[in-house]
Amino acid sequence: MEKIPILRIEDLYKQFPVTRKFIDRIKRSPKQVVHAVDGVSFTVAQGEILALVGESGSGKTTVGMNVLGLQVPTKGRILFDGHDVSDWATGRLRSGKNGDGLGRLSRRKQILSLRRRAQMVFQDPYESLNPRQTIWEIVVEPLEIHNLGLRANEKEARVRAALEDCGLAPADHFWSRYPDELSGGQRQRVVVAGALVLEPELLVADEPVSMLDVSIRADILTLLQSLRKARDITIIYTTHDLATAGYFTDRMAVMYLGRVVELGPTVEVLKEPRHPYTQALVSVAPVPNPRKRRQRVILQGEVPNPIDIPSGCRFHPRCPIATDECKKTDPPYVEISAEHEAACLKI
């Protein structure tokens, strides 16, 4: 399955400075930084669904934010459809760097046009919709912002297509309503429709179902899956829930403390996890059947503070099989099969 990567992330770093106390500034103690993303590289093929899984603090959301240009990476490159978009958060010129030779204005336009092609689905449909806007106003707003020069009937067609593709059909039945008249699942469909109306190629969905009821979750996941088929959309699905990721994603990247520790085809990663962290995560994920209860590998403690990342392998303080060598050597990626790799010295 050789496909063109629509997104390529090369050695991405994102650090946040820690606010120092007054006393620390007087003492001139060194500045501290949170290493939210600490050397992440991966590619996403056109039309692929990639799961980015990890616990809170693993950096999965930060990766998504950087990809969408909502944050500026500290270091590294993000190539979206061949364009270097690492700086699109600031909209700053990097004219000439890409050899495109575009002036300031057209570069800005270029950034806008790229942004239009990558959109986000937010987590909480109860809080991400303006209660005083109608569904129409919510979904049409991106079109107004990007000022695409569409005629009224073209706008209507776009909004209708977005809503109906998201299962809110007939669209006229919904668009004059307010969010509080809709159920949680319908609201999340509106959120997805708002992201779709610009006809993006890449969708970053950050925990899109964690606030929804179990019976509706499958609906939204199935919707994302059908969008891939209908619109050939690429989706990055960030979550801490391995089970939902296992249901509809093609590949899975498991993150720990700002680094991808294992990356491979979803079913393979879940059935034969190789990194001890993935193995532990898979073993503790509750299985909805008492006959399939497994031996849990419970890691003690919590994800360490991303200010002081442990030496060597960052997972060694919690790893059940770590040796002395793991304290010293930062493990390189080991290829397990063609598309499956993990960063562990013990493989």
Added chain:
Amino acid sequence: MTTLEVRGLSINYLTDDGVALNAVEGLTFSLEQGRSLGLVGESGCGKTTVMLSLMRLLPEAGRIVNGQVFFEGRDLLQISEGEMQAVRWKDVSMVFQGAMNALNPVRTVESQIIEAMQLHNVVNSKQDARKRAGGLLELVGITANRGKQYPHQFSGGMRQRAVIAMALACNPRILVADEPTTALDVMIQAQIIELLEELQRELNLSLVLVTHDLGVVAEMCDDVLVMYGGTVAEYASSDTIFNNPGHPYTQRLLKAFPDIAEPGSDLASIPGNPPRLDSLPPGCRFEPRCHVGNGEPICLEALPPLVEIEPGHYVACHLVKGK
């Protein structure tokens, strides 16, 4: 020995206009000492209302209109508020939903645990209380001297442990936990599940676990009660519910829940939405979403009774026949 027995519990909420909304109807279950019961259902199915009513902590608009709640043979709904106060926390204690965010931020964790013990007179002196609080923290896996710290110095998982320690302060017989693992990370969730299992074994606690997470229920519970629209849909052993579900709702719910052991398998959500309390269907409350029934008159007209279709397996469905 049966510790807790609930018979025919019905609860209404009164709106400002004086309309009574039926939140829970005819709930029946029993819990043996040392066993665990999972109460599952979607939001709005009444599971939290049931839990609050066991403790008689319903909000003002809530009215228990029918039924009995027996704790070791005594009907908790008949005793006075003063007597109930003695039962609360000492016999039946609760870990509330989102409780880890409910700790008092300006008091140390230890003092908050001690408060519960002093209110219920289970300790004689301050010194005794400190010692016990330290022991409780150790029991839930927190070093005793951290009790002197404030909640903000604890991580989310530790706060949840502290809240569990607090619930155990007066040696309860029954622990009711409302979504105890919901907002936690996967690994922390596993730690809490393991902790609750251990406590249950060591202290011979009876546990009522209220959750929407079928996985957690399958991991922890001996028996499961599935609620839908305020009624019991199905009540059976955990093994029966997950491997031989009788009620159409249970069957659909299981299909909607992803199983990590079977990645890539099909999921099917349940079409439609749970009923709203102000427009409950007159017959079976699941009828509008049911895939088995075809609008049979009996489903549209009568609320199905809870029937024992085989020993220990109760289903409330007109279309499911006993074996």
